[in-house]
Amino acid sequence: MTYKMIRFILANSIVHYGDLMEFSGLSRKTIAKYLDDIQKMCPRFDVKLVRKRNVGIYFEGNTNKIAAEFKISLNKVDIESREMQILEFLLKLDHPILLDDLADNFFISRNTLIRDLKKLKNKFEIEITSSTQGIYLDQKQNKNLTAKVIKKFGVATVKQKAHDAKFVRNFNIPTALTKYIDKENLEIIQKVLADFVFATHLDINEYEYESLLIHATLAIQRIENGKEIYKDQLIDQKAEIIPETLNLVQLLEKNFQCQIPENEIEYLNIHIIAIKSQEISITQGSNFSNNLTSFLKESIDDFDDLLIKNLIIHLIPAIKRCKLKIYIKNPYVEQIKVKFPVAVDQATKLVSKLQKEYKVIFNEDEICYLALHFESFIERKSKNKQEIKIAIVCSTGFGTAVLLKQQLKEHFPKISTPRLLSVQELIENGVHADIILSTIPIVTKNIKVMQVSPFLNDKDLHRLSNLINELQQSKYVDNFFEKLIHVNCISIIKNKITREDAINILSKNLAKENCVTTQMNSAALEREKLSSTSLGIIAIPHGNIREVKKPAIGILSAKQGISWGEDNVKLCFFVALDKTVANKLDDIYSYFYDLIKDKEIVKQLINSGTPEELYDRIVRK
Known part of the structure; x- marks a missing residue:
């Protein structure tokens, strides 16, 4: 020892x-x-x-x-690198290994190893089999595992060629991955794909390019090793081989002097069909776009023509990809979930309906891409709401006023465009505004005035930010969040619990206060299956709006944590809102976003000893 x-x-x-x-x-x-x-x-x-x-x-x-x-490397290994090393170790292993032996091999505890294995299972959708002899990977059960590993750790770049100044795609893999994929083959296939894209004029994005590159390289590798693709890795219905696929097959066979088997051709065909999906009808008949438009308008409560148009453009290829079980990676999932929770929720509700209508499965990456379209709509809509109006009064000339206006646009992009006034215009006509920024002293009864220099310094910006927040709170929020919280809907849990336990406790508390129906619990759990509502140590679960009787927010604090997918959540807000508070949603979720950033208040809420103590702390915030 x-x-x-x-x-x-x-x-x-x-x-x-x-x-x-x-x-x-x-x-x-x-x-x-x-x-x-x-x-x-x-x-x-x-x-x-x-x-x-x-x-x-x-x-x-x-x-x-x-x-x-003691034969130990001193090179510091980060968590993701360690996970990769564990996966590499298991891929090479041809026999089961005990958890304790595997933990010892990487100088980590058994519990740390279990956490790493859980993350690997979620990240790469792999099956880790347990037996009395230990754990092992059955690679036949883990479809496309090698491709997933390479795509996760490969690095895509765009480089300019020296001799003709043209830009080309380039995909590099770390040295550790060369045991899974032949680097020389990878380079040849990149040249093949450059010729292929030039000949077919395909509009191919980086995600589609990487996916096709990796799978084409692995296909050649399987052929060279005499290992044909598994039948169960193909989709159920055989798709017609399209001309573009035959073009790629000819290029590959010419460059590698081999014959590509039918199963491999079918698999490459799936990827190229997904790339061409905007050109190929994905249902029988030619009215798919019209039908989808009608479906979206019936399924979304609030929209404009631009939102429907953008969703149509995105969904036609997305539904095709999902039907073929090809998913593109969204590198910004966590940021989108944290910054745009309202949009993610709206996208999730739409996906629930799309899955039933079109018999496809959307993953979290696709949901978050859809959320960006909803967020754009929310931003457009918010511009039509009453906003904080700022007027700039300057005695030193128009140029100085324009300078102040530019600084405001840079630091407060969501504030409506400031109105520029001379002192004479202010005296003759007055002004309708919430705030006057002025380079000279101005006294007024009903409008907040800030005297500033033409160059806003940090102190000016801080004062202005506080003033804007103060006006927004008094104008729009009116302590609304506080009104949604009831002490009887707050729980303090001392032991470690599961996500299901937390949602059950919160929904029961809300049901006792007649805020939700007894069906809210199952509705919230169903919602979690589509996309996790955890944001690090905070979670914001919610269910179907139909189960809400009156708007409320339940709170659960768990100092030991809640097992919530990959996260260990310690503070949970169950959001039960209906259409009566639709105009307050942005304010409510803005509160959550501010709360997540305030580590001190989060720590206080987690450490609260009683529901009354937690309530007092959140109200004082």
């Missing part, structure tokens, strides 16, 4: 007693004895074992000698 602890400390740089207890399963007292033994060994390696309260346990000095003795 002494040697295992030395390797664990070296591998993790700094550890704490809790880490060592979790890793070894020993008590703090026993670990202290082992650390005493390690300290006695340190002079032999010219290092010192440091144990500092609130800092941690680590080796001080040149650790190369002790690292060499």
Whole structure:
């Protein structure tokens, strides 16, 4: 155990007693004895074992000698790299391995390993099989696993060629992945695809390009290794091989001097059909676009013509991709969920209806792409609402006023365009505004006035920001959030619980207060299946609007955490809102966004001992 602890400390740089207890399963007292033994060994390696309260346990000095003795690399490995290494290890393994042995191999605790494996299962949709002999990957069950790994860790770039100044796509893979994909083949196929795109004039985006490149390279690799694609990796209904696919097959066969089997041609055909989906009818008949337009207008409560048009353009190829079980990666899922929760919720509701109507499955990446169209609509709509109006009065000339206007547009882009006035215009006509910015003193009874210099400094911007927030609160919110919270709908949970437990507790609390029906619990759980509502340590679950009797928000604080997919949520807001508060949705979700950023108030809410204490803290915020 002494040697295992030395390797664990070296591998993790700094550890704490809790880490060592979790890793070894020993008590703090026993670990202290082992650390005493390690300290006695340190002079032999010219290092010192440091144990500092609130800092941690680590080796001080040149650790190369002790690292060499215990065969441990000192290169720091981040969590994602470690997960990748674990996946590589399992892919190479031809027999089961015990969890404890696998954890020891990577100098991590059993619990840390279990968390890493859970993330890998979710990230790559792999099946990890357990038996009495240990765990292992059955690669036949893990469709496209290699392609998923490569696409996740590959790096796509656009480079300018030196000889003719043209730009070309380039896809590089880390050295660690060369065991999965032949780098030379990859380079040849990139040239093949350049010729293919030029000959067919396909409009191919980077996600489609990467997907086709990876799968074409793996297809050649399978052929060279005499391993044809599994039948169960193909879609149920055989699609007609289109001319573009035959063009690519001819190019591949010519460059690699091989014959591509029928199954591989079918698989490449799926990807090219997805690329061409905007040109190919995805249902029988030619009225699909019209039918989809009607469906969207019936399914979405609030929209404009531009939203419907943008959704049509996006959904025609998206539905085709989903029918073929091809999904594009959205690299901004987490940012979209945090910044645009209202839009994500609207996209999720639409997806629920689309899946039933068109018999397809949309993943979270697709949902968040749709959310961007809804967010654009929300932004357009918000411009029509009453806004904070600012007037600029300047005595030193029009140029100075324009300078102030430009600074306002830069720092407060959502504020309506300021009106520019001379002092004479103000005296003769007055002004209708919420705030007057002026370079000279102005006294008025009903309008807030700020005297500033032509160059807004940080102090001016801070004062103006506070003034705008103050006016917005008094104008639009009116302590609305506070009115939605009831002490009886707040729960403090001491033990670790599941997402299902949390939603059940919250929905029951709201039902007792006659805020929701008893069906809200199952509605919220169904909503979670489409897209998780967790945002780090905070979650905002909600169900069907039909189950809301009166608008309310339930709150649950769980200091030990709630297992919520990959996240460990500690603060949960159950949002039960209906159409009566539709005009307040932006304000409510803006509150959540501000709350997520305020780490101190979040910490206070999580540490609240009673529902009354939590209520007081959230109201005081």
